[in-house]
Amino acid sequence: MADIPVMLEFYDIARExxxxxxxxxxxxxxxxxxxxxxxxxxxxxxMEDDTIACIFMIAYEDPFIWGEKDKDPSVxxxxxxxxxxxxxxxxxxxxxxxxxxxxxxxxxxxIRMDTWGDNPKLIDYYTKCGFNFLKIITxxxxxxxxxxxxxxxxxxxxxxx
Numbered sequence: 302m303a304d305i306p307v308m309l310e311f312y313d314i315a316r317e318x319x320x321x322x323x324x325x326x327x328x329x330x331x332x333x334x335x336x337x338x339x340x341x342x343x344x345x346x347x348m349e350d351d352t353i354a355c356i357f358m359i360a361y362e363d364p365f366i367w368g369e370k371d372k373d374p375s376v377x378x379x380x381x382x383x384x385x386x387x388x389x390x391x392x393x394x395x396x397x398x399x400x401x402x403x404x405x406x407x408x409x410x411x412i413r414m415d416t417w418g419d420n421p422k423l424i425d426y427y428t429k430c431g432f433n434f435l436k437i438i439t440x441x442x443x444x445x446x447x448x449x450x451x452x453x454x455x456x457x458x459x460x461x462x
Contacts (some may be wrong), residue, residue, distance in 0.1 A: 304353065305335050311356050311382040318385075325417045325453065327380075345399075347392055354387035356380070357396055361407070366415055366440050366455060375411040375459070376404045393430050397414065397460065404462040418454030432458035442453045 303312050312330050319326035338344040338358055347355040358379045364371040378400055400412045416423045418437035418458040428434050 302336065302339060305332055305339070307353055308335055308344070308356055311353075311384060312380070314385065316384040323417070324422065325420070347395065348442075349387060353384070353397075355383040355392040356392070359400070359403075361409070363413070367413065367436070367449070367457070373411055374407075374409045376400050376407065376409050378412065378414045382394045397430060401460070401462055410462055411458070412462060413459045415455045415457050416454040420456075424456050427456075427458050432460055434458055
């Protein structure tokens with residue numbers, strides 16, 4: 302719980318980076334949401350010495366994005382943020398390897414993630430990281446998704462475990 306202010310700072314840094322690079326960006330995340338995810342053991346961090354270098358969140362269901370495919374037992378990776386001081390250290394690859402082992406432990410069959418469907422650089426990056434690009438979708442409006450999912454297209458990715 303003591304990391305929540307740092308995590309919110311990471312999200313602010315990521316949002317500013319997104320604004321500089323694209324018309325799409327995350328909205329602010331409420332501390333209560335982060336606290337809930339920590340309590341559910343779904344928020345993770347990568348440490349370099351005594352410093353948080355990267356954070357990410359996982360879920361075990363994502364029906365409002367994945368629809369019928371959500372029935373497949375999966376680990377969903379969300380909100381990977383690396384602090385600018387630690388960029389270039391290939392944390393995404395480390396997260397994927399961790400997720401592969403975590404999925405096996407939890408009897409999940411896929412590692413999945415999504416990103417903005419109109420960001421070819423990210424689509425290419427996640428493909429190079431080993432994800433299979435599946436398709437682009439437009440999620441239905443729902444109060445169950447963060448505000449930044451409104452009126453967007455999403456690229457869906459998965460890795461079989």
